[in-house]
Amino acid sequence: MMYKLQLNNVVKTFGENIICDRINISARSGELVCLIGASGAGKSTLLRCINLLETIDDGEIILDGQDIAEPGLDPQPIRAKVGIVFQSFNLFPHMDAISNVMLAPRRVHKKTRAQLLEEITGLFERFGLKDQMYKYPDQLSGGQQQRVAIVRALAMKPEVMLLDEITSALDPQLVGEVLEVLFTLKDEGMTILMATHEMNFAKKAADKICFLKNGQVLEEGTPDWIFGPDAKQETKSFLSSF
Amino acid sequence: MAKSRRSEYDAAQKRRSIAIASASTIFVVLALIILVPMTPGWEKVQKSFFNTAVLYKSFPKLMEAFKVNVMIFAWSAPAIAVLGLLVALARSVHSPALFPLKVFSAIFTDVFRGVPVILTVYLIGFGIPGLGLPRPWNSPYIWGSVALVLTYSAYVAEIFRSGIESVHKSQRAAALSLGLTEQQAMRDVVLPQAVRNVMPSQMNMLIALQKDVSLLSFIGPVEIFRQAGVFKSLLANFTPYVGAALIFLAITVPATRYADYLMARQNRERQ
Numbered sequence: 001m002m003y004k005l006q007l008n009n010v011v012k013t014f015g016e017n018i019i020c021d022r023i024n025i026s027a028r029s030g031e032l033v034c035l036i037g038a039s040g041a042g043k044s045t046l047l048r049c050i051n052l053l054e055t056i057d058d059g060e061i062i063l064d065g066q067d068i069a070e071p072g073l074d075p076q077p078i079r080a081k082v083g084i085v086f087q088s089f090n091l092f093p094h095m096d097a098i099s100n101v102m103l104a105p106r107r108v109h110k111k112t113r114a115q116l117l118e119e120i121t122g123l124f125e126r127f128g129l130k131d132q133m134y135k136y137p138d139q140l141s142g143g144q145q146q147r148v149a150i151v152r153a154l155a156m157k158p159e160v161m162l163l164d165e166i167t168s169a170l171d172p173q174l175v176g177e178v179l180e181v182l183f184t185l186k187d188e189g190m191t192i193l194m195a196t197h198e199m200n201f202a203k204k205a206a207d208k209i210c211f212l213k214n215g216q217v218l219e220e221g222t223p224d225w226i227f228g229p230d231a232k233q234e235t236k237s238f239l240s241s242f
Numbered sequence: 243m244a245k246s247r248r249s250e251y252d253a254a255q256k257r258r259s260i261a262i263a264s265a266s267t268i269f270v271v272l273a274l275i276i277l278v279p280m281t282p283g284w285e286k287v288q289k290s291f292f293n294t295a296v297l298y299k300s301f302p303k304l305m306e307a308f309k310v311n312v313m314i315f316a317w318s319a320p321a322i323a324v325l326g327l328l329v330a331l332a333r334s335v336h337s338p339a340l341f342p343l344k345v346f347s348a349i350f351t352d353v354f355r356g357v358p359v360i361l362t363v364y365l366i367g368f369g370i371p372g373l374g375l376p377r378p379w380n381s382p383y384i385w386g387s388v389a390l391v392l393t394y395s396a397y398v399a400e401i402f403r404s405g406i407e408s409v410h411k412s413q414r415a416a417a418l419s420l421g422l423t424e425q426q427a428m429r430d431v432v433l434p435q436a437v438r439n440v441m442p443s444q445m446n447m448l449i450a451l452q453k454d455v456s457l458l459s460f461i462g463p464v465e466i467f468r469q470a471g472v473f474k475s476l477l478a479n480f481t482p483y484v485g486a487a488l489i490f491l492a493i494t495v496p497a498t499r500y501a502d503y504l505m506a507r508q509n510r511e512r513q
Contacts, residue, residue: 051419080421090416094434103430104420156420 003062004029004191005050005160010059010069012042012049012215019045021215022059027160027193027208032186034202035195037212038238043195044087046212047162050193051084063160080108083153084162087169089145091137091152098124098133101152108156116155123151127181143174150181161185163194179205199242203227211235289479296481300473304485307469311455314387314465318455319448321391326398333399334406336424347399354396360457363389367461382462390458394451401443405436442508445501449494466490 003026012020020042027033035043048054050061052068052075061069068078092100101120105111124133127147137145146166153161163182167175179201185192186205196202202209203223210220211234219226219235226235278284332340332347354362366389371380378384409432417427459468466486473482 048415053415053419075418076421076423079419084419086412086416088412090412092413092416092431092435094438103417104422107426107430108421152420 003027004031004064005193006060006062007046007050008060008062010046010049010061011057012045012054013057018215020049020056023212023215023217025193025210025217025220027191029191030186030189031207032182032192032194032205034206034209035193035212036197036199036202036209036238037218041212042215043212044164047084047164047193047195050160050162051082052079053084076108080104080156081158082160082162083156083158084164085146085149085153085166087165089137089142089149089169091145091149093137096134096136097129097140097148100137100148101155104152104156120151120155123154126184127151128177141174142170143177146170146174146178147181150178150185154185160191160193163192163196165195165197167196167198197242199239211238213238291480291484293479293481296473296477296479297485299477300470300482301485303473304466304469304482304489307464307466308486308489310463310465311452314383314390314455314458314463315452318387318390318394319451321387322394322398322447322451323444325391325395327402329395329399330402330406331428333403334428351396351399354393355400357393359390359393359454360460362393363457363461365389366392367458382458386458386461386463390451390454394447394454398444398447401440401447402436405440406432408439409435439508442501442505445497445504449497449501452493452497453490 006026007023010020010023011018023042023046025033025035025046035046037043045054049056049069055071056069059069060067063078063082068082091097092103095103098120101123102113102116105116105120106113121130121133124130127150129144129147129151132140132144132148137148140148146169150166167178170178175198179198182192182194182201183205206223208220209223209226211218211226213234219232221231225231227239231239329347329350332343333351335344363386367382367386370385370388371382374380413431413435414427417431418424422430456465456467459465459471464472466489470482470486474480
């Protein structure tokens with residue numbers, strides 16, 4: 001199989017507004033693909049479509065050879081395979097960190113807390129959150145909350161991770177600790193599609209960068225190409241604003 | 243440590259406020275104590291509303307009757323919580339198969355919020371036993387309670403619904419994105435937050451219910467208001483009503499304070 005995830009001519013509209021206009025993006029297994037572009041370019045909506053939180057109007061979203069955008073498909077098992085982390089963390093405020101993480105495996109995979117404890121504790125340890133396991137979201141810093149959110153998505157053992165500007169709501173000094181986590185994920189072979197404004201990170205870590213504008217992929221290429229002298233004029237002028 | 247100019251000024255301001263508040267309170271209380279007894283009808287009013295002999299005589303029986311209020315309250319309140327929650331959930335469903343349930347619950351809340359409680363108590367309390375049901379199914383205790391449960395469930399359901407809507411959509415999205423079903427997202431993520439958010443409002447409904455139990459006196463049950471009425475006729479004196487009011491206040495004032503405390507705590511947490 002060529003690609004882990006492949007978007008073919010994805011169209012998404014909200015009423016009159018075309019948010020995604022025939023988008024084609026593909027990611028091989030273990031690749032980190034960055035989506036860049038101004039706010040409103042369609043990055044977030046696209047990620048929400050892949051997680052089936054939004055339905056697309058036309059096109060295909062192919063995960064492991066299966067079109068998951070097929071109308072009528074049960075979204076639950078697919079969402080369990082595709083993890084998403086949001087800009088605003090969206091932790092459940094009425095549960096401590098470990099309950100946040102355990103909820104989905106308990107409900108979806110029908111496991112007990114006891115069965116999960118060892119594995120989940122391991123995840124918390126790996127992401128430097130061992131002392132935060134029993135704290136509530138409002139007792140955690142933004143960076144810690146976002147890392148818990150990442151752990152929560154990972155606990156479902158997803159095959160693809162979608163990251164929606166996960167450092168945009170963080171203070172600059174907390175951005176680093178979250179991005180550090182992504183290097184770990186990438187090293188472990190996770191396929192990642194992320195919308196981001198962290199250009200230095202994209203330059204360093206991405207296998208491929210897609211520049212979106214007005215709902216279209218205007219240009220895509222390796223970091224060397226996108227940040228290089230031969231990129232399109234529009235890509236260059238967007239990047240020059242950073 | 244030397245006091246700053248600001249803290250000295252603040253302390254002076256505080257002393258001044260306390261002095262003004264004390265003076266004005268003393269003035270008002272004195273005026274009431276002196277002026278009210280000077281009114282021409284005061285002696286009569288004192289005799290028929292604040293008669294300590296009558297109060298002593300009627301108080302034990304009033305307390306006895308208040309147990310009926312507590313009893314009706316105790317079985318109605320849980321029923322209201324359950325029915326109110328079910329109606330709120332029925333109004334929040336998306337499934338097309340449950341559409342009739344959604345319509346029914348919308349009608350339910352419209353009807354029972356739209357009719358005065360006393361009318362519902364009369365219609366159900368007199369109407370249903372009028373069907374000629376055998377004992378104990380013709381008891382006004384049962385049908386009066388049913389009337390209260392229906393009316394209060396309608397209000398409580400609306401409060402729960404506003405609570406469900408107050409939970410940000412991103413919470414539901416986060417739950418769904420992890421693979422949870424709609425029902426699981428509602429039960430594990432949205433509802434616990436919603437219930438917590440509306441706790442102070444629901445406390446106020448409980449307090450209102452405690453008082454409205456007295457409406458059942460109109461269809462038969464001898465609860466505290468009716469018992470006070472019996473004494474009023476017997477002794478030709480209104481003091482038993484004042485006694486009944488005191489008993490209500492002993493319950494409702496602490497409960498109201500507690501609801502205020504919950505509200506204040508929640509406001510603090512939201513900041």
